[in-house]
Amino acid sequence: MSKLVAKSNTPDHEGNVLRITPESAGWTYVGFEVYTLQAGQRLHRQTGEQEACVVLLSGKASVITRHTGWEAIGQRLDVFEKIPPYSVYVPAADFYEIEALTAVELAVCTAPGKGRRDARLIAPEAVGIERRGAGNIERLVHNILPEDQPADSLLVVEVFTPEGNWSSYPPHKHDVENLPHESFLEETYYHKINDPRGFALQRVYTDDRSLDETILVKSGDAVLVPRGYHPVSAPPGYELYYLNVMAGPVRTWKFANDPDHAWVMEHKLAARR
Numbered sequence: 001m002s003k004l005v006a007k008s009n010t011p012d013h014e015g016n017v018l019r020i021t022p023e024s025a026g027w028t029y030v031g032f033e034v035y036t037l038q039a040g041q042r043l044h045r046q047t048g049e050q051e052a053c054v055v056l057l058s059g060k061a062s063v064i065t066r067h068t069g070w071e072a073i074g075q076r077l078d079v080f081e082k083i084p085p086y087s088v089y090v091p092a093a094d095f096y097e098i099e100a101l102t103a104v105e106l107a108v109c110t111a112p113g114k115g116r117r118d119a120r121l122i123a124p125e126a127v128g129i130e131r132r133g134a135g136n137i138e139r140l141v142h143n144i145l146p147e148d149q150p151a152d153s154l155l156v157v158e159v160f161t162p163e164g165n166w167s168s169y170p171p172h173k174h175d176v177e178n179l180p181h182e183s184f185l186e187e188t189y190y191h192k193i194n195d196p197r198g199f200a201l202q203r204v205y206t207d208d209r210s211l212d213e214t215i216l217v218k219s220g221d222a223v224l225v226p227r228g229y230h231p232v233s234a235p236p237g238y239e240l241y242y243l244n245v246m247a248g249p250v251r252t253w254k255f256a257n258d259p260d261h262a263w264v265m266e267h268k269l270a271a272r273r
Contacts, residue, residue, distance in 0.1 A: 002213055004204055008220035011036050014043060018222055020188060025224050029153060029247035030186045031110035032222060037061070037100035044097045051113025052090040053122075053145050053156045055243065057192075059104030065119035066094045072101060075124065079241045080194045082160055084127035084142045089151065091117045107190060109145075111153035111247035122149075134268040137169045138162070146253075153247040155185070161200075161232065161240040170265050171203075171229035171258040177249065182256045185248040186226060191240065193219040198238030204230045229258050 001007075006024075008017045018034040031050065035043060037059075045052075054063065060074035065088070073086040090096045092113030098106065128143035145156035161167035177184040191200060196219060205212040206228040215223055223230075234240035246253065257265075 002215055004213055004224045005215055006222040006224065008034065015041060018190075018220070020222060020224065025186070025226070027186045027226055029111050030188055030245050032188045032190065032245050033108040034190065035104075035106050035108070037098070037104040037106070039100055039102050041100045042097060044095065045108070046095045047090055047092050047110075047113065049092055049112060050110040051092050051117075051152050051154060052096065053087055053109040053151070053154050054090065054096060054098065055087045055107040055109065055144060055156065055158075056085050057105040057107055057243070060101040061104050061106070062099045062101060063088050064097050065090055068119055070121050073121065074102075074104070079158075079192050080160075080239060082140060084124035084129065085144065085158070086124060087122040087144050087156070088119065089117070089122060089145065090119045091115050092152070094119055107243055109154055109156050109245040111245075113152045117150055117152070133169065133265065135271060136165050137167070137264065137268055138165060139167045147251055151251065153251055155246040155251065155253055156244065158241065158243045161234040161242075163234055163239050164236045165234055167232045167234065167240065167242075169231045170261040171231040172255040173206075173227070173229045173258070174246075174248075174253065174255045175227035176256075179250065179252070179254060181254060183248060183250055183252050183254040185246040185253065187230070187244060187246045189223040189225065189230070189232070190243040191217045191219060191221050191223070192242070194239040194241075195237070199235065200238070200240045201233045201235070202230060204228050
């Protein structure tokens with residue numbers, strides 16, 4: 001199996017099904033976990049030197065942090081309802097406790113934090129919604145924690161790719177600290193597919209092809225992108241969801257398209273006009 005793939009497992013005693021740490025990934029910034037909790041189950045975590053964005057993928061829960069809390073948040077029972085999620089931002093030197101009110105799937109996105117911010121609810125109405133691309137590279141984007149919203153390191157976004165479409169396309173990368181043109185960001189993709197029989201394909205490759213892998217993705221898989229371009233394909237018949245977490249030394253998303261394929265976006269947009 002590719003070292004760029006982390007697969008979901010049977011829930012442990014805390015409900016954890018997937019865990020990526022900087023140590024396991026061999027990088028510096030991004031951590032990512034997924035939990036499935038049953039109604040009444042609780043999860044308690046200290047953030048330490050990390051900030052966290054807890055994304056309620058599905059189900060309803062109550063969340064408390066050191067100074068505040070929110071009762072009965074959550075409105076979608078499945079990510080493919082395609083409505084924005086509830087999320088909670090938790091700074092470093094804080095804690096969060098989650099009580100599941102229904103069956104819950106949640107993602108915990110982490111990166112280095114400075115602890116200078118307050119914990120806050122990111123309600124669905126605060127999530128920016130956009131459609132990127134055109135034709136068979138169009139996708140629906142929910143900007144959960146974009147760079148124009150306060151955080152120390154984290155950038156968090158979820159994307160819905162229709163069946164038969166490509167996403168993260170044209171292929172782009174953000175693996176060089178060359179601002180204002182490109183930023184260095186590690187990234188994870190947590191994939192969900194609307195049918196257990198389905199699959200997706202993701203390629204991760206560099207200009208010199210020192211890294212060049214094409215990965216078969218099943219629902220519940222996470223793909224690590226330490227560097228390089230990283231397009232995704234959703235085959236006919238299967239809708240694809242993914243949750244992206246990015247972080248690096250500077251909290252900004254500046255990317256470079258693969259020059260061999262950059263023309264595709266202009267061609268698609270011109271066709272739509």
